[in-house]
Amino acid sequence: MAIKKPKIIVIGGGLGGLWATMRIAEAGNQVMLFSLFQVKRSHSACAQGGINACLDTKGQHDSVWQHVVDTIKGGAYLANQPPVKAMCEDAPGLIRTFDRMGVTWSRTPEGVMDLRLFGGVKNKRTCFAGATTGQQLLYTCDEQVRAHEERGLVKKYEFWEFLSLVKDGQGRCKGITALNLRTMEVEAFRADAVVIATGGLGLIYGKSTNSASCTGAAASRAYQQGAAFMNGEFIQFHPTGMPGDDKNRLMSEAARGEGGRIWVPRKQGDTSNPLTIPDDQRWYFLEEWYPAYGNTVPRDVAARAIWKVVRDMGMGIGGKDLVYLDLTHLSEEFLRRRLGGILEIYEKFAGDDPTKVPMKIFPAVHYSMGGIWVDWEKNETTGALKQPSPRNHQTSVPGLFSCGEADGTYHGANRLGANSLLSASYSGRVVGESVAAYVKGLKESVDTAPEDLYGNEKKRQESINKQIMSCSKGENPFLLHKELGDMMRDKVSIIRTNKQLDEALEKLKELKERASRMCLDDRHGWSNASLSYARQVQDMIVLGEDLPIPEGKFAGDPEFEAYRAKWKENNTKWLKTTLADHTPEGPKISYEDVDTSVLPVEEPRDYR
C-alpha cells in the first residue's frame, strides 16, 4: 500500500523548480518549496531571447526531428539521446501549456504566437515574449504555484538556504537541513523525496552573465553527499559579454548579426580614443581569419578567436581583456530600429552610446552544460523516454532528484541558444511526474525515520556555522571568492592546456584549505549575509574541482579545445560522459558511454 500524505521538498524556484512543484502538487502531494529569496526573483528571469519548440507556423517545413538533430549535433553528440528526443518531441505541448498559463507570447498580426530565428538552426523555431522571455515564463509558473499555495498544497520557504541532505542508513535521501536566512538558525526537514533545482554555477568563475545566486553551492552540497556530477568541463562562454565589476552582462549576438565589427588596435597596448584610430590601424581579425563568415562566425569560434588575440597575442585594448564591438559605421536610425533594446542595455550599464562609441566586450562565462548526473528510463518502442518513470531525473542518491541547469542531461558539450529555458521547464515537468511516481511506490513513510538522523545532521551544520562565526582571524570570504574567480577565468577558460588545468587543481587545493579558516566582519546573529556567503564559497571551491578535467577524455592533447570534440578519430575516446564522484582528496573521475541510439554519429557537428 502506498504511503499516506507523502512529503516532498523542492529546492529552487526557477523554471525547473516551479514546474516540478506544479506537477507534484497537481498529483495531490504536499510540497515544501525552498528558495534563497522570493522565487519570482530567480535567475530564469534574465533570459531574454526565447525558448525552442517546433511549432512550424512559418511555412518552413520545420520538424521535431530537425530540432532533435540540431540539439544532438550542437552538443557534439555528447548528450544521451533518448532524453533529448523526448524533450524535443514534448516541446510543442509544453509551449501550448505555457500559453494556457497566460504567457504573453509575442503575436503575429493574426494573433497567433510569433517565432524567431535563433543561433545554430536554419528554421524559425524560437518562441519569445518581447525581449523578456525568461521573465515571462518564470512569472507564469510563479503564478501557478501561487494558486497551489492558495489551495494549500504548497508551502514556500523563501529566504531559506539548503545546506545538506539527510540520508538514512541505506543511503536514501530522507530530507534536508536548511538555514533560515533571517534568524540564521539551522533546521532539519523530513521528506520522502527531494528535488534539487538550484540552477547554474557561473559564480565559480567570479563574474559571469549569471545572477548573484548562481553559485553551484547547492549542487556541490549534494555532490559532497554522494550525488555524482557529470560533464563538469563543459562551460559555455558567450563571445560578447560586457565586462563589469559586478557581473559580465550579455550583449546579444544580434549586434554582430546586424553588422557589428570586432577589432583591436594594431598597435599593441594602444589606449587612444578608438574613433581617432584610422581604419588601416585597426585589426578586424575575425574578418581576416574567417573571410566567409567574418564577424558572424558561431559563438564558440568567435570566443576562441577573441581569446587568442587577447590572451595569446597580447593584443587586447590597452593590454586588457577587451576588444571592440563596433557599430558606429552604421546609421543611428538603422541601429535604433534594429537593435533598440539592446543598445539601451549597453547605454544603461556602460554609460556610453554604442551608436557613437565602439562597445568594449570580452567573452563571458554563460552556461553550465554539465551538472548533477541523473538517471532516465528509455521507452524501447519510441526510442525516447518512458514517462512517467521514477528513474527519470533521479540522481545517484536514491530519493534525490534534480532538474534545470543544475542537472547535466540535455546539452552534451554545448547548448544551443533558446534550448535551456526548454530543458529547465521540461526537466521540471518530468521530475515532478517521476517524483509523484516514486513516492507512490514507497512502502515506508519518512515519518518512521529515526529522529537522530535529523538531529545529528543539524548539529553537524550548526558546528560548521559556529566555527565560522567564532573565528577571530582568517580568510575574508569575499576576497577568497574573487581569487577563485580570477583563477578560474584565467586557467579553466576558453582554451585550456593540461598544464593550466593542473595548476588550477593545485590552486583549488590551496583555496580549499584556506576556506576552512574563514573569518567574518559580520558578527550579528540576524540576517547575516556574510555567513551564507562564506559557506557558499567553501562549496563553490569543492565543485570547482569538477571543472578542470585534465586527464582521461582529453589525455595527451596539449591544446585541446574543451567543448568541441574532434569527431571521428577521437570518437571512441571522446564519446563519453565524464562522471565525478566526491572524495575528500578530490573528485574521482570515471567515464560512461553515451547512448547514441537515436542519431548515430555519422556526420560531424556542422557550423552554420
Added chain:
Amino acid sequence: MQEIHLKIQRQDGPDSGPYWDEFKIPYRPQHNVISVLMALREHPVNVKGERVAPVVYEVGCMEEVCGACTMIINGKVRQACSTLVDTLAQPIVLRPMTKFRVVRDLMVDRQPMFDALRKVRGWIDIDGGYDIHVHAPRISPKDWEKNYDFSRCMTCGCCMEVCPQVNTRSQFIGPAPVGQAWLFSNHPTGKYYKEERLHALMGPGGITDCGNAQNCVRICPKEIKLTDAIARIGRDATIQALKDLFLK
C-alpha cells in the same frame, strides 16, 4: 573624482533603530551602486576607520529584471544595479525603502506585495500543467501590447514607495497588485474570474483608496501604465457594484 563617498542608513534588525554609516572607496569608472556595495564588503571600513559589518542588501540579476535591489538612492527609489555612480551627486545617500519593514540595513520585507498577488487571484486558472493539445485562444497584437506592458512588473515596490495612499494608516493594496489584477482579467480565459478579482479590490483597502496622485506611473522603472489599469478597474468595479446590487 578620486573617491566615492557613501552615506548609508543602516539598521541591525526590524526592531532596532536606524543609524548612519559613511564610507569612502576608491573611484573606478563604470561603477554602479551594487558594484560599489560589493567592493565595500571586501573591505568594510567606515570613514572613522572602524571595521564594521558589511552592509546587507538584496541583489539578484544585476540587470534590472528581478527587482531585488530596489532602494532609495539620493532620495529617489530605484534599482541599485542599474544606477551608475557617474550619474550621481556625492555623497551618495542610500536608504532602505520606507513602505516596508526593514529586515536589515538596505534589505526590506516585500512579502505584503506577494500576499496581495494571492488576494487578487494573480494567476490564470488551468486544468493542469499538461498538454491538452490546444493553445489558449488567440490574442490580438493590440491586446498583447497592453498585457505585455503589465506582465513585466517585477514586484520591485517603487510604485508602492511613492504612493501617498500606501502607508501604515491605510490598508490600501497599492498600485502594483491592481495592475496585475487587470492583467489577468484581460486574458481571454483569465477573464472568467474577473468578478472575483474585482470583488477582492472592492472592499476596504481596495481600488477606491487610490487618490489618483499619479506618482506610481511616473516612477515605475518599466514604465507600466498603472493609472490606466486603476482607471479601468475603478470603472469595472462601479459596474460590478451595481450588478451586485440588482442581480442578487
